[in-house]
Amino acid sequence: MLNESPFWRVKLSFGRIAQLPRSLSEAEIRGLLVQAKQSHSAARVPRKRAVLARGNTQRDLINHYRPLRNLALVDLLFATGMRVGEVSGLNLEDFGVAESVFRVKGKGGRDRLAFLVDEQSRRIQQEHLEFRSGIASSSHALFLNASGARLSTQGIANIISQFRKDAGIERHITPHMLRHTVATLLLRNGVDIRVVQEFLGHASIATTQRYTHITKDHLVQVLRERHPSLGLRSIS
Numbered sequence: 001m002l003n004e005s006p007f008w009r010v011k012l013s014f015g016r017i018a019q020l021p022r023s024l025s026e027a028e029i030r031g032l033l034v035q036a037k038q039s040h041s042a043a044r045v046p047r048k049r050a051v052l053a054r055g056n057t058q059r060d061l062i063n064h065y066r067p068l069r070n071l072a073l074v075d076l077l078f079a080t081g082m083r084v085g086e087v088s089g090l091n092l093e094d095f096g097v098a099e100s101v102f103r104v105k106g107k108g109g110r111d112r113l114a115f116l117v118d119e120q121s122r123r124i125q126q127e128h129l130e131f132r133s134g135i136a137s138s139s140h141a142l143f144l145n146a147s148g149a150r151l152s153t154q155g156i157a158n159i160i161s162q163f164r165k166d167a168g169i170e171r172h173i174t175p176h177m178l179r180h181t182v183a184t185l186l187l188r189n190g191v192d193i194r195v196v197q198e199f200l201g202h203a204s205i206a207t208t209q210r211y212t213h214i215t216k217d218h219l220v221q222v223l224r225e226r227h228p229s230l231g232l233r234s235i236s
Contacts (some may be wrong), residue, residue: 024180031167036070039071043064061135065132080104090142093140100115135148180211193205
């Protein structure tokens with residue numbers, strides 16, 4: 001008889017279960033972007049000078065600014081794959097208009113550049129910067145809340161949530177899912193994983209490789225639907 005278990009000092013570790021990134025379908029991301037554009041168009045945001053010429057208050061200016069800000073936020077999250085904290089932390093001087101590039105203060109002090117390669121995204125971000133520059137604020141933040149202070153990560157999440165509801169998308173969507181979505185679509189489109197790693201600002205390629213599980217599932221699904229052997233077997 002033993003008075004105690006011989007295994008009481010043994011520590012077992014089965015490792016942490018790696019959670020695969022959740023991404024949106026192409027229809028869902030398209031619906032989200034369309035909803036943001038429609039909300040902006042419906043508001044008919046006047047240009048900075050037109051608003052100021054009417055003698056509107058600072059609060060009125062912020063209210064006119066909000067639909068454009070929301071569109072710029074959704075567009076930027078998908079166009080650059082930034083983390084929500086990185087977007088919230090952007091300052092006015094971080095957007096280089098001439099080069100269409102953002103200087104991003106990345107996770108763990110790893111700064112990087114985020115490029116806008118789509119002409120529509122460039123127009124949206126430039127229009128937002130122009131309007132934002134006309135709002136007097138003690139904050140240097142690129143994106144402002146209703147009080148004229150820096151827009152928080154929770155504020156960005158609320159904006160995404162509202163667009164999700166307005167677009168009729170049933171499942172819960174977080175800002176980070178836009179980052180996962182653009183990464184997944186880049187890999188599906190044949191972009192080298194090292195490029196995606198740099199795009200996302202990952203310190204390790206192992207982090208980026210999580211997305212390959214999703215793209216492999218897509219590959220298998222496409223092969224099951226379109227592999228030439230399927231047609232050949234029906235000949236006999």
